[in-house]
Amino acid sequence: MTDAAPPPDRPVCHFTPPVGWMNDPNGLVHHAGEWHLYYQHHPDSLVWGPMHWGHAVSRDLLTWEHLPIALAPDEHGTIFSGSAVVDRDGVAGYGPGAMLAFYTYHRERDQGQGLAVSLDAGRTWTKHAGNPILLPPAGDVDFRDPRVLRYQDPAGPVWWVMVVAAGRVLRFYRSDDLLVWTPTGTFADPAGDDLAVLETPELFELPIDDGAERAWVLAFGQTTGGPQGGSGARYVVGGFDGERFTPSDGDAEVRWADHGADFYAAQSWTDSPDGRRIWVAWMNNWAYAERTPATTWRGVLSIPRELGLARDTVGQLRLTQRPVDELTRAQQPLLDLREPDLETAQQQLARVRGAGLDVTLEVEFASEGEGHLELAVHHGPAGATRVGYDPVSGEVVVDRSGSGGALDPVAPSGALDPVAPGGALDPVAPGRHRSPPLGRRAAVELRVLVDTTSIEVFADGGAVVLSVLAFPLPGATGLHLDVEGARIARLAVAAVTAGG
Structure with a gap:
């Protein structure tokens, strides 16, 4: 790249914010026929700053309706990344079908997890009176980006899991009511970059080669040491028992999810109606994110991608990605x-x-x-x-x-x-x-x-x-x-x- 480029036109098939800055996708959930996309947003600037959750919805993952800002900073701090779920059994006390958003409150050297509730299909949100619901362990400065999911034990019981990025490790928690969280384990990449901070964890199960056998994928963002320098997204395949993640025997390697420079903070939609696991990522790199050409908006997401697991020629499991079928249509x-x-x-x-x-x-x-x-x-x-x-x-x-x-x-x-x-x-x-x-x-x-x-x-x-x-x-x-x-x-x- 040599000459000056003009400010970019809007993409044809990739999501962008209506105005201002965007980075991580947040709170991805399918509910009442809509794909909800929340995202890290600074509505008054073209660079990163006090984070809000922007919001858009779609029925086809390609054409998006922009909605008012969902979450804004308050007395506890600005609103960092997180996830959303539908509490179908009402265990949190807000009634069956309530949408719950879990996010990080951020103040200088002070992070904790917050909760907000929507009773109108994600259009408006009320913050939980008891926020923050989870504070960091002693000594943890980085403690953010909660990924919450419902876990069904093979023996029958159901509980909720939260994964939080905490510096060089990921911390796991469980809860029966989505309010009180008990620590259960940690994961660290033994071959990771010593200078990197882990962010935006993701955890899901996938079929292997479209068959009956399944395995779990643990993914996360890494702020430095990416495949092309700067930030990047990584994953490891293994097993998960609802409390601890264990890499696969003989294949504990943590791999890059994408080998380009511009794929970070990948998150997947919860409750996809057809069983597909679909994720999307911020197409940028923290090494230069604030210097890309911009007009009144900055930030673009990848195309939504359907995920799978496939064995390679030596029998090891690899994450596969392809653009969603909606794009072809x-x-x-x-x-x-x-x-x-x-x-x-x-x-x-x-x-x-x-x-x-x-x-x-x-x-x-x-x-x-x-x-x-x-x-x-x-x-x-x-x-x-x-x-x-x-x-x-x-x-x-x-x-x-x-x-x-x-x-x-x-x-x-x-x-x-x-x-x-x-x-x-x-x-x-x-x-x-x-x-x-x-x-x-x-x-x-x-x-x-x-x-x-x-x-x-x-x-x-x-x-x-x-x-x-x-x-x-x-x-x-x-x-x-x-x-x-x-x-x-x-x-x-x-x-x-x-x-x-």
């Missing part, structure tokens, strides 16, 4: 070529332009470990972001260094005025992103989701994902393909037509 096919020669593919792609594009590319290499594959997106006179596969290293590559845009070298004051970016992106953030090696492959399939300022690449059945921000100059809405030593098996492009 909101598209208009532009082309679908089977086994075209390169000239035909390039000619057809030259006619395709659009701010939101979903590209599927399947390529078969003539010789293992040889050849070249590169798809240029945001392609225009001033440059492009380049997505490819390196058959020598076996890595998926996203290179935004020639995309045409740059970050603002100095964070703005926070006023709701346009930010005119300038200066070089590097070395604050990498231009070239590489995934872990997939191994040398005779055939590769990539799905590339392109929006106005973002690229999300899904490879290896969704086990490898790279999410990257890029800021193209005006007119950079084209595609271009280069292939050497390989045959194009399929090239399909669709225009995304919904979002908000």
Whole structure:
């Protein structure tokens, strides 16, 4: 990224705040036919500040209705991240079907967990009179982002679980009434970055290879030491007994959920009506989040992704991610070529332009470990972001260094005025992103989701994902393909037509 980029247009299919600053998604829950999305929000500034919970609802995960701010700071502090559940049995005393939001109160070196209640399907909230409901253990300065879930013991009993990020560890609690919480255990990543603070924990169970066998996934944000520098999201697979999480035998590795620079604070929706586990993340990186181009708003979320677990070639479990099916239903096919020669593919792609594009590319290499594959997106006179596969290293590559845009070298004051970016992106953030090696492959399939300022690449059945921000100059809405030593098996492009 070199030249100054203009303030970004609204994305076609990715969520943005109506105004002001946004970071972590919060309180994701499906209730009464609506997908609720709350989020960390500073409505009066373009940079991080006194946190509120913004709010939007959707019936399709793509088109969102913005609603009034749900939670605002009070005498206990500002409102940090958390989660929401529906208390169907009324164990908290607010009646069956009450929505409960759990969040962190933050004051300087002082954090504790708060509770708010909604009796009108999440439209208005009343804070619990006994707040805060959970204070940190002695010595814990960082104690935040409660993830609450309902746990059904195989023997029959039901109770509630809370996971809280506490510096370098995650703390587990249980409760029968959602008000009084008892500590049950901790988890720490033995190979984690000693300087990192853990945030935004997430815990859920998934089927393995869509079968009857299941395993638990524990995920969290890490503030430093990310796969491309700065922040990132991690996960580990194992078992959970309602009190303690135990990594899988022989596979206790904590892995990156996304290998791009811009995927953080991933959270999933509770009570999805069809049993899917769907999560979304903040597409940014704390290394430069306050310096991305902005007009009257700053912050974008990833596309909602359906999650799964799959065994790799050596039998270890990997988290898989793919865009939700709702995205496919909101598209208009532009082309679908089977086994075209390169000239035909390039000619057809030259006619395709659009701010939101979903590209599927399947390529078969003539010789293992040889050849070249590169798809240029945001392609225009001033440059492009380049997505490819390196058959020598076996890595998926996203290179935004020639995309045409740059970050603002100095964070703005926070006023709701346009930010005119300038200066070089590097070395604050990498231009070239590489995934872990997939191994040398005779055939590769990539799905590339392109929006106005973002690229999300899904490879290896969704086990490898790279999410990257890029800021193209005006007119950079084209595609271009280069292939050497390989045959194009399929090239399909669709225009995304919904979002908000």
